[in-house]
Amino acid sequence: MLGDTHVGYRHRASNTKPPWAQEVDNRRTFSRSFARARDLDVDAVVHAGDVFDHGITSEDRDHVREEIQRTHDVGIPVYYIHGNHDNEAGNRTLRGGPGIHIGGETAVFGDDVVRLSGLDYGAGEFSSRPPEGPGDDGLSVSFLVLHDTPYPAVDENRAPIHRADPNHLDLREFLNSADEWLDLIVSGHLHVGSRASIAGYEIPLVVTGPTAEISTATQENNPSTWLVTVSEGEVQVERQKLV
Numbered sequence: 001m002l003g004d005t006h007v008g009y010r011h012r013a014s015n016t017k018p019p020w021a022q023e024v025d026n027r028r029t030f031s032r033s034f035a036r037a038r039d040l041d042v043d044a045v046v047h048a049g050d051v052f053d054h055g056i057t058s059e060d061r062d063h064v065r066e067e068i069q070r071t072h073d074v075g076i077p078v079y080y081i082h083g084n085h086d087n088e089a090g091n092r093t094l095r096g097g098p099g100i101h102i103g104g105e106t107a108v109f110g111d112d113v114v115r116l117s118g119l120d121y122g123a124g125e126f127s128s129r130p131p132e133g134p135g136d137d138g139l140s141v142s143f144l145v146l147h148d149t150p151y152p153a154v155d156e157n158r159a160p161i162h163r164a165d166p167n168h169l170d171l172r173e174f175l176n177s178a179d180e181w182l183d184l185i186v187s188g189h190l191h192v193g194s195r196a197s198i199a200g201y202e203i204p205l206v207v208t209g210p211t212a213e214i215s216t217a218t219q220e221n222n223p224s225t226w227l228v229t230v231s232e233g234e235v236q237v238e239r240q241k242l243v
Contacts, residue, residue, distance in 0.1 A: 001226040003048030003147070003188030003208035005030045006085065007064050008056035020219040021212070026053070027063045029211040032242055033225050034067045038074055040227070043110050045076060048188030048208050049083030049121060049147030052090035061093040072098040079107055081118040083147040083188055102145065104128030112140060114230055119146040121189070124167035130174045133181040141230050142181055147188040152199040153207070160199070162190050162207070175201050183235050184228070191215035193224050193239070204237065211242055 009017075009026045017024075037045045051064060068078050078099040082091060100107060102118030104127065109116070117131035134140050151168035155161050162168075175182070175198060185198070185205045193209020206226055215221040227238040 001046045001048065001145075001186055001206065001208060001228055002033050002211055002224075003186075004050045004083070004191060004210035004214075005033065005047070006050055006053040006210060006212070006214060008053035008060040008090075009212070009214055011055045011057070012053065017214070018216050018219070021214045024212050024214055026212050026214070027060065029223060029242055030064065031067055033211050034071050036225060036240070036242075037076060038071055041074075042076060042227070043114075044116075045071060045078045046116065046143075046145055046186065047078065047080040048145050048186050049081045050085045050188055051080060051083070051094060052086050054085045054087055056087070056090055061090065064090075065093055065097050068094075068097050068099050077109065079116055079118070079145075081145055081147055081188075082120040084121040084123070086121075106131055108140070110230065115140050115142040117142065117144050119144070119148070121147040122169065124148065124165075124169050126169070126174075130178075133178065138181070138233065141183040141233060141235055143184045143186060143228075144178075144182060145186045145188075149189060150185065150187050150198060150205060153196045153205060154199045155194060155196050158199070161194065161196060171198050172200070175203065179203065184237070186226075192217055192221045195237070195239075204235075206237055 081103045103120035106117040120127045148169035149165040194207045196205040223242045229236045
């Protein structure tokens with residue numbers, strides 16, 4: 001799992017970037033992330049939104065298309081949602097390739113073991129109807145992938161995190177009904193990756209963070225991908241830094 005790859009970031013004006021991100025070319029980290037997935041022979045790649053930055057060229061679109069196609073060609077499906085920076089040109093590129101858009105949808109893979117539901121960016125609102133329980137007596141695991149500021153998120157020490165965004169997505173009403181069957185929440189949008197949860201609920205939350213050092217908050221955002229393993233109904237998450 002990964003998010004906020006922001007291919008095209010290099011086109012941003014220098015005065016809008018932090019000092020440590022002036023020379024960042026996110027095409028490189030996009031390629032490294034997908035190469036890692038192929039090397040690990042994962043069952044799927046899941047992207048939590050902002051595949052592209054808001055200003056992109058045909059070269060950027062071709063680069064992303066080729067990496068997704070290369071990954072698809074070795075038998076690894078690519079699932080994605082749309083983030084707030086993904087413009088229509090980028091979305092057309094994604095729709096025209098083999099990647100699978102799961103915004104507002106639920107995909108099932110891994111011999112029907114994994115149910116993967118997605119929500120596109122909604123500026124603090126549910127962009128589509130939230131997913132419903134599987135009704136299979138716990139035989140599958142369920143993931144929700146979104147691109148918003150989940151609220152009220154807390155870190156591993158139960159301290160509040162990511163509370164400054166007025167457009168946060170309040171998940172509490174949804175989780176009151178989903179707490180019994182939802183196994184993992186994965187969120188893009190926030191540019192400091194971390195393990196977290198929603199206050200009052202036990203469901204783990206993974207904030208993917210970006211795959212390059214583009215966070216304006218800190219240079220030490222540890223760009224990463226996340227390896228999620230499902231075994232006998234148990235979900236394990238390993239953060240794998242991109243070095």
